[in-house]
Amino acid sequence: MPPPTSRSVEAIARTAVLATTIRRKNIKKGLTFTVMIVGASGLGKSTFVNTLCESPVFPKKDYSNPEKAAIERTVAITPVTVDMEEDGIKLSLTIVDTPGFGDNINNEGNFLDILAYIERQYDDILAEESRIKRNPKFQDNRVHALLYFITPTGHSLREIDIEFMRRLGRRVNVIPVIAKADSMRPQELAAFKKKVMEDIAYYKIPIYNFPYDEEEDDDETIEENNELRALLPFSIVGSEEEVVLNGRRVRCRQYPWGVVEVDNSRHCDFSKLRYMLLSSHLQDLKEITHDFLYEQYRTEKLSREGDVDPDELADEEARTEAQYAKRQMEIAAAEAARGSMDQ
Ligand SMILES: Nc1nc2c(ncn2[C@@H]2O[C@H](COP(=O)(O)OP(=O)(O)OP(=O)(O)O)[C@@H](O)[C@H]2O)c(=O)[nH]1
Ligand SMILES: [Mg+2]
DSSP, rough: OOOOOOHHHHHHHHEEEEHHHHHHHHHHHHHHEEEEEEETTTSSHHHHHHHHOOOOOOOOSSTTTTGGGGOOOOSSSSSEEEEEEETTEEEEEEEEEEEOOOOOSSHHHHHHHHHHHHHHHHHHHHHHHTTTSTTTTTTOOOOOOEEEOOOOOSSSHHHHHHHHHHHHHTTTEEEEETTTGSSHHHHHHHHHHHHHHHHHHHHHHTOOOOOOTTSOOHHHHHHHHHHHHHOOOOEEEOOOOOEETTTEEEEEEEETTEEEETTTTTOOSSHHHHHIIIIIIIHHHHHHHHIIIIIHHHHHHHHHHOOOOOOOOOHHHHHHHHHHHHHHHHHHHHHHHHHHHHH
């Protein structure tokens, strides 16, 4: 490489100043980040949202009545935005809660609604990018990470989980988590984690596995990513209950035989997951979403414009796309009907 000229040194310095200014602006303006929560019904998804946000985003209905004390079943895709501060940086966190899958009913519609939500955010960006005059108030609502809640069965992954993660992984950073990890003993949990990762490898499920570049990344990043990768799937426990233990307030689930602490990394991986999601890997998840997942969607969508008859689409993924397009048309028609009724 030739030695840098004084002009190139100046340019490098200017770029560094610019990067610092952008970073300062980001710190001042704050960051935005969107996480979606998906999984079977009753696995603690809405409880997790409250635990992550450290506030009752979904309030319990009636604390004095045990029958009504639980959070209501989620029935619609519900995005909620919470402003918080992480490492001194303002963060506007949007969490998209989704209805849990049932065990017996056909879950395809449920899945297609989730996929449609993710792709609609990409479509909005695509439309905005092709505008001559950009809308300065445009909001990027792309989903940067999807936490997929796995039922703590102790056995292999269920077929529905394999299928859903495999299809969602093409569009979004899927991070698998073991729900209600307090229901397993440490040895069972370790064995289950191993089994899940074997299934993920066997079925070639594309998850976010803390990618790094041996050549480009520094040793510290590589080590950190390897440690996080070894924790996959993260075990989590959700609770809004707090008790005082040895003089400190802890969030936990209390049982007659003891206490499971949410933020204690000997009990579950919640605190590590939270830190990686909202701090250490937030930028990486955003970059992968923009540079790879969105880019892939964009290419597919643009090369598909004016495409073929759905009956001719043979492979399974193409069928999903056709079903999805149909579903989107249904949603658009329902929305249009609702709009005309409102007028
Ligand atoms: N043991 C255990 N129970 C939990 C945990 N998190 C939540 N629960 C309980 O599980 C039940 C269901 O919790 P929700 O948060 O409503 O579950 P959900 O996944 O949002 O349910 P749907 O909206 O129907 O899909 C409640 O009684 C919670 O108190 C956990 O980590 N461990
Ligand atoms: Mg719920």
